[in-house]
Amino acid sequence: MAFPPYVGVGGKITHYTFIIFCGFVFIFLIAPILVIIPLSFNSEPYFTFTEGMISLEPEAYSTRWYADIAKNPQWAFSAANSIIVAICSTFLATLLGTLAALGLSQSHMPYKSAVMGVLISPMIVPLIISAAGMFFFYSNIGLAQTLPGLILAHAVLGTPFVVITVTATLTGFDHSLTRASQSLGADSRKTFFKIQMPLILPGVISGALFAFITSFDEVVIVFFLAGFEQRTIPRQMWAGIREQISPTILAVATILVVVSILLLATVELLRRRSERLRGISPS
Amino acid sequence: MTSILTADGTPLKDSLRKAERGRRAKAFLLVAPLLLFVLISFVFPIFEMLFRSIDNPVVANNLPLTIEKLQKWDGANLPDQETFSLVAKELLIARENSKVGKIAARLNFESGGMRSMINKTVRKVRKYKGNDYKKALIQFDKRWGKVVTWKVIKRIGQRYSGVQYLAALDLKVNADSTIGLQSEDRRIYVKIFLRTIWVSVLVTIFCLILAYPVSFLLATLPLRISNLLLIMVLLPFWTSxxxxxxxxxxxxxRNGVVNDILVALNIISEDGRIQMIYNQTGTLVAMTQILLPFMILPLYSVMKTISPSYxxxxxxxxxxxxxxxxxVYMPQTTPGIGAGCLLVFILSIGYYITPALVGGRSGQLISNFIAYHMKSSLNWGLAAALGTILLVAVLILYWLYNKIIGIDKMKLG
Structure with a gap:
């Protein structure tokens, strides 16, 4: 790296220390996620690299833990539950959240900051308190230990993310676009679907993905609200970690990491597209 | 002065006000479904749950006449014969409604040993044929002959009271009705609250120390590279x-990767493997890594806007x-530091999952004790009292966050 001529030896040392420190932080962030990927292909039931793995012997690697997942019907069952709950709660959260964001971003909205405070609160209140409250509430109305109860509970947790992302795409929304559309003869429905919707769609989708991952990854509410029949993947993993941790958990974890990489990539692409559409230079 | 009229003859002011009202109603209608949903299925249940911290229905509902009688009792000498026979009769009624277990459990939370007293009494009273309940009860269990026992029943018999909050703060009501410290071995919650705050402060500081240089790097590097590096920050954020x-x-x-590397590098010996998990260290390391993106993102978004020309x-x-x-540079990043620290602190003070899985005994935080009282000991009143204290702390911080930074400025990814 080229330094300006006025930088002395001390400056250079500081700079390299800084770079090395940052490197360590990045390793700290990413290593725990990456390390489980090779370990999940361990042919021995250990949680560490065997000598065979380090010298890259093919026998030291196997996909037996993945075969284990396929063999155990419990995993398929909880995956189905997880996906059903996540999709339904995402749909609900996205619908309600987007409508609310449309209202909140209008300058006429009364009590805006108080309402916003209430709507964001599910993200802030400690999960254990939300879970305890919902446990009594859903027990009283007879929805505890049912999938609909779990879906409603997860939908509430997901809405703040949708509200935040959609409100963010709506700030800086050029309202002259809607006026232009209306002056050219489009009715308000057409204006919404042809002008506003395409512009806020990236925000809606990334909010939906946030809501999806929130539900898909949630375990505390499931812990309180779900019975054995409603077990989800995180609940199953929790039991695995608590009772006896087997490398099958690492295989499941690896699959989840791949899913999160895909989700992240989608959100990043959407964000850049949205910024391009709105004429903001990518950041 | 004549007011300006619109084409249909109404004053312009009224017409404008009407239009404004219409727009406000329209905006509000869009928000209403979600607002109702959150209020009904989130805010209300939480308040209902927290209400349990002051609501003690078990004894008040099942021994109503005894409690009513005890209201007039002087508290100096043992209650009269009538009170004794009332409590015996009401315990028998409670037995028929299978409520004895609940009464016994509730009294036992307050004063250890009362469960056995109640169960024993109920068993023996059934067979008792005489009329002198006072003598009989004291004979069944000599604790009936102590004023303290009756004081506990009277206190727990109050429908609404703050006794759970005393318990949550390691306090208790002494025999002479003064408030004092719990006995040494039952003093746990203040310690846990302090530990929770201490762990949250440490996690916040660690996050700030690690995040500040990284955010600075991200903000000063060319966009192409910083976008790539940003993905390394966002991936953990998206990972389960x-x-x-x-x-x-x-x-x-102990047999994990880090210990293996340390042994291979001869930094520690094979026997000297360090216990780094299932204790407070494990909780700190894991929580710092998990919450780090919440510090980097707000810092980065503030630093990005600072011009290098300063x-x-x-x-x-x-x-x-x-x-x-x-x-020059650091003062301009204060909003980012404030946002990041508050967010990380709010999230870590209520943390549950990570301490429960990697905390061992020394890494358990207040949320874990709330969960314990909810799920295992079934002392819901105490769980609610602990939860209220935690929630109040979080809401104060949330209010502060809104005041200083504004929740509408919160950004994700």
Whole structure:
């Protein structure tokens, strides 16, 4: 790296220390996620690299833990539950959240900051308190230990993310676009679907993905609200970690990491597209 | 003065007000479904749950006449014969409604040993044929002959009271009705609250120390590279919490990767493997890594907006690099520091999953005790009292966050 001529030896040392420190932080962030990927292909039931793995012997690697997942019907069952709950709660959260964001971003909205405070609160209140409250509430109305109860509970947790992302795409929304559309003869429905919707769609989708991952990854509410029949993947993993941790958990974890990489990539692409559409230079 | 009229003859002011009202109603209608949903299925249940911390229905509902009688009792001598026979009869009624277990459990939370007293009494009273309940009860269990026992029943018989909050703060009502400290071995919650705050402060500080340089790097690098590096920050953010906690168990356990590397490098001996998980260290390391993105993202978004020319101006005016950084750059990042620290602190003070899985005994936080009282000991009143204290703390911080930064400025990814 080229330094300006006025930088002395001390400056250079500081700079390299800084770079090395940052490197360590990045390793700290990413290593725990990456390390489980090779370990999940361990042919021995250990949680560490065997000598065979380090010298890259093919026998030291196997996909037996993945075969284990396929063999155990419990995993398929909880995956189905997880996906059903996540999709339904995402749909609900996205619908309600987007409508609310449309209202909140209008300058006429009364009590805006108080309402916003209430709507964001599910993200802030400690999960254990939300879970305890919902446990009594859903027990009283007879929805505890049912999938609909779990879906409603997860939908509430997901809405703040949708509200935040959609409100963010709506700030800086050029309202002259809607006026232009209306002056050219489009009715308000057409204006919404042809002008506003395409512009806020990236925000809606990334909010939906946030809501999806929130539900898909949630375990505390499931812990309180779900019975054995409603077990989800995180609940199953929790039991695995608590009772006896087997490398099958690492295989499941690896699959989840791949899913999160895909989700992240989608959100990043959407964000850049949205910024391009709105004429903001990518950041 | 005549007011300006619109084409249909109404004053312009009214017409405008009407239009404004219409727009407000329209905006509000869009928000209403979600607002109702959150209020009904989230805010209301939480308040209902927290209400349990002051609501003690068990004894008040099942021994109503005894409690009513005890209201007039002087508290100096043992209650009269009638009170004794009332409590015996009401315990028998409670037995028929299978409520004895609940009464016994509730009294036992307050004063250890009362469960056995109640159960024993109910068993013997059934067979008792005489009329002198006072003598009989004291004979069944001599604790009936102590004023303290009756005081406990009277206190727990109050429908609404703050006794759970005393318990949550390691206090108790003494025999002479003064408030004093719990006995040494039952004093746990203040310690746990302090530990929760201590762990949250440490996690916040660690996150700030690790995040500040990284955010600075991200903000000063060319966009193409910083966008790539940003993905490394966002990936953990998107990865399942349980996955990350599992990886920390794998990395830090005694036969885990970190210990293996240390042994291979001869830094520690084979016998000297360090216990880094299932204790407070494990909780700290895992929580710092999990919450780090919440610190980096707000810092980065603030630093991105700071123009490098300020630093250059400071340098050209004779400041050393350090002075320029500390006096010119850092003050401009305070909003980011505030946002990041508050967010990380709010999230870590209520943390449950990671301490429960990797905390061992010394790494348990207040949320874990709330969960314990909810799920295992079934002392819901105490769980609610602990929860209220935690929630009030979080809401104060949330209010502060809204005041200083504004929730509408919160950004994700």
């Amino acid at each position: 919490l349980l996955v990350r906690t599992t990886s920390w168990i794998v990395l830090l356990q 630093m250059r101006a400071a340098r050209s005016l004779g400041a050393s690099p350090l002075t320029a950084f500390v006096r």
